[in-house]
Amino acid sequence: MAYQLENLVQSIKSKVRSLKKSSKKPYVKMDKSSSVKVEIRSRKARKLIDKTLKVADRPGQRTVS
Numbered sequence: 001m002a003y004q005l006e007n008l009v010q011s012i013k014s015k016v017r018s019l020k021k022s023s024k025k026p027y028v029k030m031d032k033s034s035s036v037k038v039e040i041r042s043r044k045a046r047k048l049i050d051k052t053l054k055v056a057d058r059p060g061q062r063t064v065s
Contacts, residue, residue: 032040
């Protein structure tokens with residue numbers, strides 16, 4: 001029984017080692033294109049406009065956080 005358990009542990013260790021070696025694939029991180037940057041800015045602007053309009057619809061509360 002102990003022999004089988006030892007074999008199982010050894011096989012698991014070898015599989016983990018092989019996974020660690022194969023998982024180190026280098027990749028190139030791409031920069032955001034100008035169109036993506038514009039899209040991000042327009043989304044942020046849209047959120048700010050929506051937030052401002054919600055505050056403007058409630059005249060009793062003047063603060064914009």
